[in-house]
Amino acid sequence: MKPSVGIRDVAQHAGVSNATVSNVLNRPDVVAPATRQRVLAAIAELGFVRNESARQLRAGRSRVIAYVVLDAANPFFTDVARGVEDAAREAGLALFLCNSASDDGREREYLELLHEQRVEGILITPVDGDSARFTERGTPLVLVDRASTDGTRCSVAVDDVLGGELAVTHLIEAGHTRIAMIGGPLSIQQVRDRHSGALRALANAGLPADALTFLETKGLQVAEGRGAGERLVGLPSSRRPTAAFCANDLLALGLLQSMTQQGLRVPDDLAVVGYDDIEFAAAAAVPLTSVRQPREQLGRTAAQLLLSENEPDHEHRHVKFQPELVVRASSAVKR
Amino acid sequence: MKPSVGIRDVAQHAGVSNATVSNVLNRPDVVAPATRQRVLAAIAELGFVRNESARQLRAGRSRVIAYVVLDAANPFFTDVARGVEDAAREAGLALFLCNSASDDGREREYLELLHEQRVEGILITPVDGDSARFTERGTPLVLVDRASTDGTRCSVAVDDVLGGELAVTHLIEAGHTRIAMIGGPLSIQQVRDRHSGALRALANAGLPADALTFLETKGLQVAEGRGAGERLVGLPSSRRPTAAFCANDLLALGLLQSMTQQGLRVPDDLAVVGYDDIEFAAAAAVPLTSVRQPREQLGRTAAQLLLSENEPDHEHRHVKFQPELVVRASSAVKR
DNA sequence: CTCAGGCGTTAAAACGTTTCAACATCGAGG
DNA sequence: CCTCGATGTTGAAACGTTTTAACGCCTGAG
Incomplete structure (x- = not known):
């Protein structure tokens, strides 16, 4: 050296x-x-x-923002990250990506480190709904894909309740009356909200709440979807749902694989709706019906909000986007 | 504040x-x-x-390593990153992910910033084959998924020539004699190596080199694969290949979509082989034959090599893994 | 010839830590 | 009673920049 x-x-x-x-x-x-x-x-x-340390120490400025994602392997988040990065580099800032991997401890560690690094700002899609844990520490912080409950910080979100409602309403209109919702853990806000939306759809249609079977998973990865598929098929056929709404596309893709493997057909034996409309959804074995979110825009807006944090007259804003249902073969109407 | x-x-x-x-x-x-x-x-x-800046300035140590990936949206790299992160946190280091997005300039900017930050080490899958551009700057740096030509630094790679050979040999054995290779840009080392492998397979089988049509793409994303599909179908049917070997799975998935959309069947009208065996390959419309690489292990090994850089008696090593062909429906033998 | 003002350069004071040698304090062993 | 070692604490010197006010020099105007 x-x-x-x-x-x-x-x-x-x-x-x-x-x-x-x-x-x-x-x-x-x-x-x-x-x-x-x-x-x-x-x-x-x-x-x-x-030596950036010395520079930063004296100048007080850093040239970096960070985005702490829930799961770097989920294309949804990398798409959001692209939006963030575009906005960041327009402002002359670099982006560091950190992966909490849905782990509480890791998230905490990264946050601590980023605060200590005095990055210019932090974007985060938190593991836990309880955003109060991010006590104010002097570094601007914006919640991504999660509404801030208190007004203490900016947030950018998509209406997940509406998204759940769109998905399940679609299934009901296709004639399904026994529907499964697959997702978890429930500590994740998005899962809870999409579930609420699903319930609202039932209510709107005058169906009883037990028309929806909730299958909780330990995570939102493909493997969990496969597992849920096995549990689903294991149910007595009289009670087995004819449609499934998955809390994200990874689960839905796993479910799809599991169905094929067990010799069941989608959508004939089971209709499937996913969430996020990641690029791979359209390329799936059975092209996936999904709830689309404005991914890049989510990231871009979040970054802009973050950058506006140190304007003198800043006041916290909560931007909420609307999701949109994209219908494909996986939920084609039975005939 | x-x-x-x-x-x-x-x-x-x-x-x-x-x-x-x-x-x-x-x-x-x-x-x-x-x-x-x-x-x-x-x-x-x-x-x-x-204040980490002050700490680092005085103590001289940082607690971070960084991985500059070619494309954060490619699941292959996030899988590698997982391996890296596992090894890093065992050593008590955090990982920052940077996305060069296959862009020369971005890559240079990130490298510059990381050097200035005095991170503990840098992992990089470079845009350009010419690794000589990473002049020694005092920060340990190891190449990931790319062999170091000179002996000036560590590298971890997979035998891409062998991978290309496996893929094309498989297609030849399935009876194909007009084969397309899709990938690009050629400035990316992996593409060149996989192409070499493809040519070697032809030679081994005694086929002429023009049995392989090379369709160069501008990138390795799904959209490029779709574009290549259209070009492929546009060829006069007498000259049109009956099989395609894609430089990665994203291209292959795009190609698949394009085929379906144009009313052609896979593998009947066109057999397809991808590369990387990302998780989505198995869940594709037609499950994808692909060349599997040991992704997590690649990352883990790279991180370990990086960490060994400041051992007193360190000498640069070049680890090379073997790829493995995974056969699925997209290349099923015609009958 | 003088002087105001612009231009390029500089000395020195921060910035907020870590680290090291030195310094109290105290109880035990001689 | 003195000495010694152990145990806790501290003052001050780094670390490598940025920044500010001041400086010397030169030019052109008066």
Whole structure:
């Protein structure tokens, strides 16, 4: 490891003061072209790399925002992240992605670290609904895909209750009267909201609440969907639902696999509706009906809100988008 | 924004020196229990958050490694990242994910920033084959999914030439003699290697090199696969390939969609083989034959190599894994 | 010839930690 | 009673930047 060449070494090597080197780095226009060249040459020659810690310590600014996602392997979040990144780089900021993997502890650790790093701002899709745990620590923080209950911070969300309602109303209209909802854990706000929406759909249609069987899963990954599929098929056929609403597309894809594997047909034996409308939903074995969310826009808006946090007259806003049902083969009407 | 409470404020509030506060933070065992409690109380009361910049500046250590991925939306890379993160947290380090999105400029910016941040180490799947551009800058760096040509750094890779060979040999054995390879841009090393492998397979089988039609794409996303599908179908049927080997699964899924949409059947009208064997490959409209890579292990190994970089007697290693063909319906033998 | 003002450069003071040698305090062993 | 070691605590010096006010120099106007 090199003996760490600093700004003073560069200065000495170029025969100027360290302040001049700093100026070359930060306000190149203020220093005379000849001097600038000399300094740049010295920088190149010594292989100087500016120490961001020192810079940040003195300047007080960081050039980074972070997005803590619930599951980096879920394309939904990477799409949101794309929106975030686009907005961030327009503002000259870099984006660091952190994966909480739906784990409480990891989330806490990342938040702690990010606060300590004094990043310019934090975006987070929290594991837990209880957003009160993010005590104010001086770093702007915006909730993504989750409405802030109290008014203490900005949030960007999609109406998940409506989304659940759209999905289940669609299934009811297709003639289903025994419907499963698959998702979990219930500690995740989105799952609860989509469930509420499903119940509301039943109520609207005058169906009893027990027309909906809730199958709770431990997570929202494909494997959990497969597991749920087995549980579903294990039910006595008199009680077995004829349609399933999954809390996200990963579950739905897993469910689909499980059905095929057990020799059942979708949508004939079981209609399936997913949530998020990730790109892979349309490419699935049976193209998946799904509830689409404005993913990139969600991220972009969240980032913009975050960036507006340190405007003098900022007041917290809560943006809520509308979801949209995309009907495909997996829920085609029986005939 | 708070007037930024520092370690000295805490010290004063607890009636101790700042050195003691620092000790409470870093070596809690060395300070008397009573004092420790008092300091912790002060920390809680004032809402003190340690300034990582200052800490890092003084201590010289960071607690973070970063992984610069080629495409965060590609499940292959998030799976690799999972392996990386597992290994990193075992070593007490956090992982920041950066997305170069196959863009030269972004990649350079992130690398620059990470060097300046003095992260503990950098993992990268580079956009460009020419790894010489990563001039040594004092931060350990290992290449992921890309062999290092010179011996100047560690790398972890999978034998892409072999992978291409496996895929195309499989197609040849299934009776295909006009095969397309879809992928690009050719600036990406993996694409070139998989192509070489494909050519080798032809040679092994005694087929002429023009049995392989190379369709270059601008990227490796699903949309590019759809585009390639249209180009493929646009070919005069006498020359149209009966099988396609895609440089990754995203392309293959796009191709699949495009075929269905144009009323062609897979594998009857076109057999398809993908690469990576991402989770969605098995759930596709036609379950996808694919070349599987040890994704998590790739990441885990890369992280371990990175961590070993600052051992005194470190010498650079190049680990190469073997890919494996997974046959599914998309390439079923014609009968 | 003098002087105001612009321009380029600089010395020195922060920024908030960690670390190290030195310093009290105290109980035990001689 | 003195010494010694152990135990806790502390003052002050880094770490490598950015920033500010001041400085010297030069030019052109008076």
